[in-house]
Amino acid sequence: MMSLPTNLMPLLETALNTFDILDSPEEEDEFIEKLRFFLDDNLILAALDLVDRDSVILYNTPWKHTKYEVLGTTSTYSVFLGRPDKTSLHTAYCTCPSFAYSVLASDTQYMCKHLLATVLAIRMSKCTKRVVSPNELAGKIMSGLSTT
Secondary structure, eight states, X not given: OOOOOGGGHHHHHHHHHSOSSOOSHHHXXXXXXXXXXXXXXXXXHXXXXXXXXXXXXXXXXXTSOEEEEEEOSSSEEXXXXXXXXXXXXXTOEEOSHHIIIIIIISOOOSOOHHHHHHHHHHHTTOOXXXXXXXXXXXXXXXXXXXXX
């Protein structure tokens, strides 16, 4: 399998960080078209489907810590974005098997559909928001780590 060119990673990050919140369908279309340069159409469509089904959950703690989960077709996956102010693909991670294989092991994709869905949901303001206590968050983090 061919590995992805690493010099395109900063360009993909720039494309993902270009828009804070997309306000119009035209801006969303322009954003998606830029992503098509880097990502497979099937990956983009699968991620948009997750966003449309409100599958991206943002958990907020009383001390402003955030955690993302994506309700996949077979399981729930934890998504870690790294820096809270920007998407950093170098530190982003998903607990799904596809991320482990396609991104980490074989280097055939820049991200999985769950990670992309999380980024898109943030940009489109379509995360399902929930407030959690410290104990609930700790349980969610531990259950997310145990699925890897």
